[in-house]
Amino acid sequence: MVAALELYLDTDxxxxxxxxxxxxxxxxxxTMGSLNERHRPHVSLAAxxxxxxxxxxxxxxxxxxGRGLTLDMDFAGQFVGRVLWxxxxPTAALLNHHQDVHDRLVKAGVEVWDQYAPGRWVPHCTVSLRVPNPMMAPAIRRCLEMLPLKAHVTGAALTDHANDISHPLS
Incomplete structure (x- = not known):
């Protein structure tokens, strides 16, 4: 089971x-779309x-x-385990917002995974959790073809897709 605090992006x-x-x-x-039909493009602030x-x-x-944040998606990357994003x-506004969210969660006793802690978090929008190794280079090329993207955050939710939970926060 994985729960996340997700930021949602504008319609375009x-x-x-x-x-x-x-x-x-x-x-x-x-992709994230084939993993679960209810997934929508997002950026996770905590998980x-x-x-x-x-x-x-x-x-x-x-x-x-997340409200009022503008996110510039300018590059593609991968994490160990064939994750493409x-x-x-990482603008000051985004990093400060992330820090504020994290500080509030810590103060409330909510624990998040270390890779989502300020100073370790890599702002990203996951595209796939399991790109076949021979397909990683073509997948990255396909991502780069549609960049750059300027996104506006329009809402946030606490989610647990395995248990069909999505609770809007803003």
């Missing part, structure tokens, strides 16, 4: 990212095995999580 960016997903799937590369809804919602009460320029 979401449409373009879903078009990328479909293009990659047509080439035999599984853990579980995130207690009431604690997270309480910690972030009164905060417009679009990289987001």
């Amino acid at each position: 960016t979401t449409r373009r990212l879903k078009t990328l997903w479909r293009a990659l799937e047509a080439e035999g590369i599984p 853990a095995r579980t995130l207690p809804l009431e604690a997270v919602a309480g910690a972030l009460d009164g905060m417009a999580v 679009l990289g987001i320029v």
Whole structure:
């Protein structure tokens, strides 16, 4: 089980990212869209095995999580384990917002995975969790063809897709 605090993107960016997903799937590369039909393009600010809804919602009460942020996706990258993603320029506004969210979660006793901690978090929008090794270079090329992208955050939710949970936060 994986829970995440997800930031959602404007309609045009979401449409373009879903078009990328479909293009990659047509080439035999599984994407977040084929993993779970309810997945939508997003940027995760925090993730853990579980995130207690009431604690997270309480910690972030009164905060417009992600609202007003503009995200510049300018590069593609990969994490160990065949994870392909679009990289987001780590602006001061984004990093400060991430720090504020993280500080509130820590104060409320909510634990998140270390790779989402300030100073370690890599701002990204995941495209695929399991690109076949021989397909990684073509998949990266396909991603680069649609960059750069300027996205506007339009909302946020606490999610656990394995358990069909999506609780809007803003």
